[in-house]
Amino acid sequence: MGTFFRNALLVQLDPPTVQTGHLREEAGVIAELGPRVVAVEGDEIVDCDGAVLMPGLVNGHTHLYSALAAGMPAPPRTPQNFHEILQFVWWRLDRAHSLESVRVSGQIGALAALRCGTTTLVDHHASPTAIEGSLTVLADGIADVGCRAVLCYETTNRNTDDESRQGLSENERFAYECQAKNDGKFAPMVGAHASFTLKEESLAGCVDMAQQLGVGVHIHVAEDPVDEQITRQEFGCGLMDRFQQHGLLDVAGSILAHGTHLSEKDYALLNERSDKLTLAHNPNSNMNNGVGYTPVVRLEKPPLLGTDGIGADMWREARTAQFKSNDAGLPLSFGKPLEMLGQSARFASRCLNAKLGLLELQAAADLVLTDYRPATPLTAENLAGHLLFAMGPEFVRHVMIDGHWRLKDSQVVGCDETALRANSVEVARELHQRMVNL
Ligand SMILES: [Zn+2]
The missing domain is CATH 2.30.40.10 (Urease, subunit C, domain 1)
Known part of the structure; x- marks a missing residue:
């Protein structure tokens, strides 16, 4: 039957x-x-x-922790640049999360995806005051709605060094949990925030762990020039050189999200390593943060396509990918975003050991x-x-x-959407209040 x-x-x-x-x-x-x-x-x-x-469509890079962001308190002052957008908006939201609000973010984010025909999410999670167990409760929330997901925890030293150790442990804990279940619904990666907030031992720890677990690293790269600037100041080399020194560019199945401000030389290196690494392109988010356009036309293989936490509407993201490339004067061949959606599906298929994005037998x-x-x-x-x-x-x-x-x-079908949303309003009210109190 x-x-x-x-x-x-x-x-x-x-x-x-x-x-x-x-x-x-x-x-x-x-x-x-x-x-x-x-x-x-x-x-x-x-x-x-x-x-x-x-x-079903696949969102190649997202942050479900932002699913309860609508109507959150305004930043203490208007951010003047990308680093301040992170400090005053997103790093304030993620620090206010509890395990309960993470679980509800999973439910609400997955509901938003479902209604857009997005059935799989490649997520990059952060909740610095509720790290241990956060990937499991996020997965539980997503599972309530029924979507598939590839999850990781964002390892970083941006608040404390202990946070980085806990982040790494959470990646490891969840990976073993997923690999034991091996149900095709959830798969792990090792998450890292971005070079400019990672100390040497943390970046090395992410690469080692990914290799031990046989999964990719999921990291933000050159979303804004600040990533390269601070990396040069702190570590005396450029982003891609640093990644190369740490062996990150050799970790198969890794995602470099954005790549907006990489040089032509960096793009050549990415093309050389395209059997191992992929970029994730997030044009709506790049526009919203005012960080500039990612010249994806330089890539020989299409990147993944992601929303970077701005909903889960992959139709809109595909349209923006096409329109914005024309607007930026670096036009993609017509229909290229369909190949990006295809790449996202193939990437998630490898992680989840399922055939996604295809209408064929099995x-x-x-x-x-x-x-x-x-x-x-x-x-x-x-x-x-x-x-x-x-x-x-x-x-x-x-x-x-x-x-x-x-x-x-x-x-x-399969969960009570009205009840989930009613509960979410209460959980979000408390989350937003915690943001004010920070
Ligand atoms: Zn992101």
Whole structure:
């Protein structure tokens, strides 16, 4: 017994394919698809009526700890630069988190993702006053909604040295927990904030731990010039040289988030190491923080695409990636953001040991059934035009993850969304009050 999706427009983003037909899900994977597939007795029948059915989207870099940021207290004074944005806004929010508010952030962040058809999140977590156990409660919150996630804790020396040791331990603890479960729903990485807040022993510790665990390092890189400036002052070398000295560029499966202010030489090095490392591009966040445009056109392989904590709408992120490249005078070839979404899905697939982002036999039944019935012909060749100019989260109607319904007729299934949101208001009120008291 499974689920039979009848009469769908079956759309895969990367590589782009479009076909009309049917799809059968059974035991959490795609069992059959094509024009001649028939339902099996006992299948639940879902009539798609010619609408687009596609794999769930993957957010390649996010921070669910910011899921309760809406309406938070204003910074004590207006930040004048990126370092002050971190100090007065985000580092104040993350220090105010408790384990309870982290769990609720996981629930609310995952709900936001679900409604956008985003079924997997690659997250980078920080809660400096509630470190131990934070990745488990974050995962619990996400699991309440049903999304998959690749999680890590942001190791840093920015508050105390003990914080860095605790951060490393939390990465290790959660990694063993995940690897013991090996359920395809959660996977670990080793998190590091950014070079400019990491002492030598902390950066070395992250690289060693990642190698021991057989996972990648997830770190911010050159989001703003301050990263390179402080690295040069404190450590006497540039960012990429420092990473190279520590062996970070040899850790397979690592994510360098942003890369906005890397040099052409650095980009050449990234291209050389593209079998091991990937950049994560976050154009909306870069615009919001005023840090400038990341010249992703210099990359030979597409980067991951992420929201950096500004929601989970990957349609908007893809559109901004295309538009902003044109605006910055470094235009990407049309449709490149679809390849970024594909890269994000392939990255998460390797971490989670599941086939994500694909409509093929044995791929994960992480499926988004939309209300999108194209008003103009839709083909593999013009799919990017539909995705970037006509489709969007407003068309997401049903979402299945791992063969389980999580959104049906726009209603959340499997958890009480109204109750979660009501509880969240109270938890967020306390979180915002703690920010004021800091
Ligand atoms: Zn980030």
